[in-house]
Amino acid sequence: MSAAEYDVVIVGGGTAGCLLANRLSAEPSLRVLLIEAGGHDDYHWIHIPVGYLYCIGNPRTDWLYRTEPDPGLNGRSLRYPRGKVLGGCSSINGMIYMRGQARDYDGWAVAVGDANWRWEHCLPFFMRHEDHWRGADAQHGAGGEWRVERQRLSWEVLDAFAAAAREAGIPATEDFNRGSNEGVGYFEVNQRSGVRWNTSKAFLRPVVARPNLQVWTGAMVARVLVEDGRAAGVEVRPQGGGEPLVARARQEVVLAAGAIGTPQILQLSGLGPGELLRELGIPVLRDLPGVGANLQDHLQIRAVYAVEGTRTLNTLSANWFGKARIAAEYALRRSGPMSMAPSQLGAFTRSSPEHEWPNIEYHVQPLSLDAFGEPLHGFDAFTASVCNLNPGSRGQVRIASPRPEDAPRIVPNYLSTPEDRQVAADSLRLTRRIAAMPALAGLRPREIKPGPQYSSDEELARLAGDIGTTIFHPVGTCRMGRDDDDLAVVDSRLRVRGVAGLRIADASVMPTITSGNTNSPTLMIAERAAQWAARGG
Template sequence: MASTPDTFDYVIVGAGAAGSILAARLTEDPGVTVCVLEAGPPDRNFFIHLPAGFIKTLVDPSVTWQFKTTPTERTGGRGIATTQGRTLGGSSSVNGLIYNRGQPNDLNAWAQRGNRGWGYADCLPYYMRTEKRVGHGREDRRGRGGALPVTDMDWFHPLSEAFIEGCIAAGVPRAPDYNSGDQAGVGYYQRLIQNGWRVSAARAFLHPAMARQELEVRTNARACGIVFEGRRAVGVRYLTERGGTPVEVRARREVIVSAGTANTARLLQVSGIGPASTLARINVPVFHELPVGENFRDHYASRFVMRAKPGVETLNELARGFKLVKQVARWAMGKPNILATSPSHVHLFWKSFEGLDEPDLQGVFTPGSYAAGKTYVLDDYPGCSAGTWQHRPESIGWVRSKSADVFEDPDIQPNYLSDENDRRVHLGGMRLMRRLLQTPQMMRLLEGEVLPGPDAQTDDELLDFAYRNGTTTYHLIGTCRMGPETDKTSVVNDRLQVHGLEALRVVDASIMPSMPSANTYATTMMIAEKASDFIRGRAALPAAEAA
């Protein structure tokens, strides 16, 4: 006789940024029960919590989905690793630790697409509710009482200082606070590190909530199907091993899918929700046709590498031998050190071409460099690196299941640089970064350019380098696009309910209608905060004044 499924008020698929916040908020209400299903293990791996440990976790399949994009001509025939977190905290446990909200007009554009209540003034209070800003910032723009500490860089390198000085001399202003709503300029990134440790969404939100008896978190539970009665979602089936017997858990109120842009699309598709053509290829009957998996976007970056002059110690030297031992000792004593920094040190938000009203590029600078063709292996010479990517790419791709087996990776195809304007902006970003790496302030410390090298000068030569060497920035969005039901590209409405179905919501970066001009983590957390009020039946926070 089959056992009776466990039943909760809510079942959340995914314990990443969104799932962690939802679990914490929903269980604030007395008597409300929540079950969170996480495909990965608990977040006990030491390297998750050490900021510099991302070098190890990003290539560790025990705590990450080792996804790769499908090769195209514009990636030089390469499949590009687009790793996502697979542990408590999701990608917030393995990401680059950057806190970046983007520009107000990102969200205003969402509202203009018919998504009521998603303008910048509406969303700013939800960014602030999550945040505990440790450092300067306008009180009407930055949160002080949230669970997530956002701190300033405390380890500085002469190359980083020279890069900032060179940018200012070239006409790029110093940005006092790029998260205030005025993004343009250069400066140091704000990051999610406190007292030398990464603060993931799991650490900030999920673990404190797990002390409540109303919350149950099941790890190594890979969702393999949503259970329906009629048009209503009533539960989720999951597997603990490939080929095992599915376990069913029931939801009295709602099923909430927060598995991330790729995995959310896959779960809906194997449950019969998606384009008929996609479902036919994986032999899954169409339960409800929607454009799940389409409208996919990601940021694509090209990076320059410069060789430093002899005697300039970069991360490449500091991360080896006795010098690394000294850095470990500094970390243990709570002194500024390389182990407690984000991989990107300096931000640049600027314009690919003169005359634009606001930045259309994001840039990063790091006083260290990785060996060409190797994964997170530092160069054996003193070097630094810098890269740019387009804020709002128009190249559109897809995420499509290859089979009904959720242990098989999906087809992830961003179609990087397929849009002509994306190529134009990408080239503008490359030329801008090359100029900023060769200012007099920088060349006092540098010998010259290693990659792509001085021989790459024409548009075709630079684009060829971008095709053969560009990388993802792990900012996957859009596969369950938010929009009104009249928008045939959309999957969920502006309360994140799946069109045409009951008691099924999607809450993660997959609902973003367009790419924010930023890393996606901060906005994903804002989405979850806002969704928690929808789900709990609470009135929206008052819109910010004069935002």
């Protein structure tokens, strides 16, 4: 690393940053710098799908954030994983390919006053980088960098759950990504032949030798430098100490540090809620109260059912012989439990009949445990995790000090609205209804968590607070919006209000969370931002 001047400086080498580096450096006249605070994605557990178990909670690959104690979770604090490596969260996430629902993007278009964010205008930007296993059609792309494949396994217990869901009125689907994701089926995943396909492999590695592209790793951006109302570059602190460097940007700075990192960098730069910045002794360059506000996330409520007469991962991996068989299957075929995404079977439906569209998502796994990172239970079981796709609860991200090394305070405010608590209670009741269907009767499912003794709205909402965990989908902390929206941080072309030459291209710009997993929508946002940044528009 050495101080220098570039046309575009990209902050964050994660999901969005890798695509941005690829697209912008494709223009030979642009000199592009990509800055990543973490390291290279050369850790072997990144690439073995089940390796997320060894990446989340690992300081080599995870920022190790925690939420503040949350009243909606009955005072609990949650682990809050964020990727700290090239590829970002695509290097440690669940690999599920999910666009959301068409209504998500139509709602964005209304919220920001720009029809270009409607579903039909976003769809081509999903397809532009897609390489779908079925090939190209009107809804999917082929030949792009972002590989989408079927999973390389099936489980009797998951097939039984899917059949029970159909008996409960949820239709079968083979494709969650055509604008309506209603239905039950196996998730498609971002893998190539049983190996995780992260954005570093997809977008960055093929172009890293371009002469107009530089990549810095182990480099923490301390702040954006603003001169005469324009983003002139960034201050960078190398890993291990040493004098800070300045990377100057002739055209623009693009923040792609994610829904936690981007508001943190803005606030450290004097761009954020004026009251907070003054409390911390940071000069206020621009009072932007929306920076760090509007945090949204999907809270999963994990119901566990013991089963009989079938094998699940709990007992298949209970001894060294079982583990050896699993390892051999992956080594020989790149299939089996080591090729598993964290969740294999999905379902989108309504928590209760009055909802006009699917408002909840199931992630179903052939395993169970007390909490993520804990040992598997000693009995066969499945977990049916269900989340509210469109939570009304809103949280915030705020820096705790002027030091970029200090983690920000993350306050999700889960289950803080009556509507969210009602959806949580209704979701647990629906899970019980599915588990009681004839298709599962042969496995004799027995509810372990939360426990059949709880049945009232109040009891189930409280229990949801006891067993709920994040699904790792934070968004919205620098949302885009209209000129008259005081909390909008960026306009519809993702330009930061009141600061020329500064753009944001990550999940923080979402006005509302998408109805599904958020990694691929973030790539779509980056695809659009790259087009605007290349033109300076």
